[in-house]
Amino acid sequence: MYPSIMSMTSSSGKTAKSNVGGHNEDLRKRNSTLHGLPLCFSSDIINSGNAYNHYSPNKIFKLGELGSGLRPRGDVQDFYQLKQKWLAIRTRTGELFEDTTFSKPDSVYAWYAENNLVQGVTWLRPKDIVDNPKLFVDGVSRFDVQQGKFGDCWLLSSISNLAMHRDMLLRVVPEDQSFEEKNYAGIFHFRFWYCGRWVDVVIDDFLPTKNGKLICVQSGDRNEFWSALLVKAYAKLYGSWGALDGGFSTEATEDLTGGLSTTEYNLTAIFDNMLQDMGKNHALIGCATPAIDANGLKSNHAYAITKVLKYKGVRLLRLKDPFGDEVEWNGPWSDNSKEWKSVPDNVKEELGMRIGADADGEFWMAFEDFQNHFNSVSTCYFNSGSLNKDGKRKWKIGTFDGEWVRGVTAGHNGCKKWGISKGSIDHWGAWLSNSDCLLRPVQNLQYRINLGQPDQGNDKCTVIVSLMQKHQRVNRKVVEMLDFVFQIYRMDKPHELPKPLDSNFFESRKAIVISNGQLWADSRSIGCRVELPPGDYCITPILNSKDKEAEFLLRVCSEYLTNMEEWDEQIGLCVENNDSVPHSSKVHSSMDYNDNKSKLQDFEKYANGALEVGWKDLRKVLQDDFGEDFREYQCRSMVSMLDKLDSGKIGFREYVGLWNDIGKWRTIFNKYDKNGHGHFETFELRKAVKSAGYNLNNYTLKKLVRLYESNVGKITFRDYVMCALQMKTMIDSSGKNLEGTSTKSATFGLCSI
Structure with missing residues (x-):
């Protein structure tokens, strides 16, 4: 290596071919896991709030299989x-x-077709397009990806980058398939990372053609079809070819690697990070141009960055255009420019410079020109075990599935005017300059992370945080991309802080990090790469609208991440709360109602002379005693929760307890129904249930709201009674000693909900 050259890059050119397309005797033993899979960080997962965490993190799901996150489309296909x-x-x-x-x-x-539509499409198998089709020709290369008529440059630039990492590509394109006669049946399969799971997608090999030529991506060699079939499988994953039109390279790179992506819009000081990311940090890098054609660059177009280096003090980037045509950058350091005349041929060869090659869409440019002609750089960090032997950084990851629920965890209670601007945040997305626009995420989900020690040779830890709204490309025709953001707060002495963090916490400090200074209505994920001192931090994912809902995936990646947990309280009794009421069963027997013979006689009347009532008679008794017309399903639920003998009825003793509780709950309800409208907002339900003496976490709160909310965003008195009774019944069933301390918690499931 020449001393004047500092280079961080992945291998270039064709990779060695090893048993590609060979017939495997046991078909890889019906491979249902990715053995030693580094791309989903399986060996370094710190903690997981994944609803499917009972599955192995190495499991490969079939498309539509339970746990895949996707609905079946006919029979689930086993390749x-x-x-x-x-x-x-x-x-x-x-x-x-x-x-x-x-x-x-x-x-x-198709975006680049006339009137954006290709008509008269003929679907042909590769064997009907060429005489000798192959999945791979001489291995894989970034030049095997040439864009067709579709607006999928964001995907293809990522595939070009992926092709430079053979081990990663073969995770997506399994080797147990080919066009060889003994192994060919017109069926292929590809694997993608989808919202936290690896999914196997089965396809046939029919490809879209016009006049005998592919209109989708194709290889530089007409006989090679891995890239075209890969794109078809990706289109199937998301439901249609049209779903590929327009996107961000961060989406595609995440789906191809399982990595975490960030996007940077301030390009003035990122060269050194790019140099490091190409090397130690295991990263694939892409970039995009604005809506202006200039010096041979295409507007609104995604490019892959395939090399970053310094040569005699000049900062250089090598870029690859998915179109792979002769329209390339024609400024300084472009192909055959005067700048290359002073570079020795052996240096060019060493650095993989293809100067003077046929039109291939790859070119070089100086970093200063890059800043002037590109408006964003996207970096996807992955963790390849095979690369760690070279001394590269090995990340640890924490991951949580979550959900923004209308009236529960969606929205925010601050910054009503969305005033965050790109200029209000520094290069790392830190301190907001206008505290009036600081979000107060009291009702949002909260996640605590612990960073154990600083990076080697540094006093801070490098942390990558990624927040993704799930299923939006699959649903993009019917579901809009939502405005969302995340904030990071420092947590000093976390053992002294409440769970969850309350308004006092957020009103007394600013967020030290905000994910982006600009939000996009059509962005699937947002992320940032920051450096933080060792310690504890709280991450709060925030959805801008309180009236929308979406699922999300939060991932945190750091070399020294030691713990990640949802910062939420346990379900159980809350005896310290001044608004709570005693829960001893002795209280019930001392109430006046238990000694009121006239009421007992009324109960017997509704019970037709017996000492127990079913749901219909219970409804009448409640109407008479409280003036509330409880619905049929509510009365059925009450009987079900209070019926100790499984008889479908409750006795007078159970009704006395219910009567006592409803009276107390009415007093609490009136406190939160401040305007006397007969309801309070669902955001108040957690505090209202706590006033009744019960702690509940966000998961339980979500389930209660979805089960008992009569009107969107509103909790009526009848709704509140059902929520409080559900909590009381579940906690009672989890332990008989209801006079325990506040540390008592329920560890039951929510099957009854």
Whole structure:
């Protein structure tokens, strides 16, 4: 290596071919896991709030399988079963597999086609396009990806980058398939990371053509089809070819690697980070141009950054255009420019400079020109175990699935005017300059992270945080991308702080980090790379609208992440609360109602002379005693919760307890129904239930609201009674000693909810 050259890059050119397309005797033993999978950080997961955490983190789900996060589209397809079946059919009849779960339309939407539509599409198998189709020709290369008519440059630039990492590419494109006669049945499969899970997608090999030529991505070699089939599988993952039109390279790179992505818009000081990211930090980097054509660069277009280096003090970048055509950057350091004349040929070869090569869409430019012509840089950090032997950084990750629920965890209680601007945040997205616009995320989900020690040779820890709203590309025709953000707060002495953090906490300090200074209505994920001192921090994902709902995935990545947990209280009794009431069963027996013979006689009347009532008679008794017309399902639920004998009825003793509780709960309800409108907002339910003496966490709160909320965003008295009774019944059933201390907590599931 020449001393004047400092380079951080992945390997370039074609990678060595190793048993690609060979027939495996046991079909990789019906591979349902990715053994030693580094791309989903499986060996370094600190903690997980994943609803599917009972599955192995290495598990590969079939598309539509329970746990895949996607609904089935017909029968769930098992590649290995189907392949064996169709190999036998092909031997007998010559028929090949045809996928009935993914259509082959006569016309397809394509951004670069006339009127954005290709009509008269003919779907052909590769064997009908060329004489000798192959999955790979001489291994894989970034030049195997050339854009067609679709507006999928954001995807293809990521695939180009992926092709420079053979081990990663073969996670997505399994080797147990080929066009070789003994192994070919017209069926292929590809694997993608989807919202925290790896999903196996089965396709046939029909590809869209016009006049015998592919209109989708193609390789520089007409006989090579891995890139075209990969894109087809990605289109199927998201439901249609049209779903590929327009996107961010961060989405595609995450889906291809399982990594965490960040996007930077201030490009003035990022070169050194890019240099490091290409090396020690395991990263794939992409970039995008604004809506202006200049010096051969295409507008609103995604490019892959395939190399970052310094040569004799000049900061240089190598970029790859997915179109792979002759339209390239034509400024300084472009192909055949005067700047290259002083560079020795052996240096060019050492650095992988293809100067003078045929039009391939790859070019070089100086970093100063790059800043002037590109408006964003996206970096995806992954963790490849095979690279750690080279001394590169190994990340640890914490991950949590969460949900913004209308009236529970969606929205915020501060900064009513969304006034956060790009200029109000420094390069790392730190301190907001206008405290009036600081969000107060009291009702939002809160996550605590602990950073154990600083990076080597530094006094701070490098942390990457990524927040993704889930399922939005699949649902993009019917679900809008929502405005969202996350904030990070320092937590000093966390053992002294309340769970969850309250308004006093957020009103007494500012967020030290905010994810972005600008929000996009069509962005799937946001992320940032920051340096923080060792210690404890709280991350709060915030949805701008309190009337919307969405699922999200929060991931935190750091070399020294030691713990991640949801910062929330345990379900149980809250005896310190001044508004709470005693829960001893002795209280019930001392109430006046228990000695009121006339009331007992009324109860017997409704019970037709017996000492127990079903839901219909209970409804009448409650109407008479409280003037409330409880609904049928509410009365049925009450009987179900209070029925100790499983008889479908409750006795007078149970009703006395219910009567006592409803009286107390009415007093509490009136406190929160400040305007006397007969309801309070769902955001108040947690405090109202706590006033009744019960702690509940966000998960339970969400379930209660969705089960008992009569009107969106509003809790009526009847709703509140059902919520309080549900909590009381569940906590009672979790332990008989209801006179315990405030440390008592319920560890039950929510099957009854």
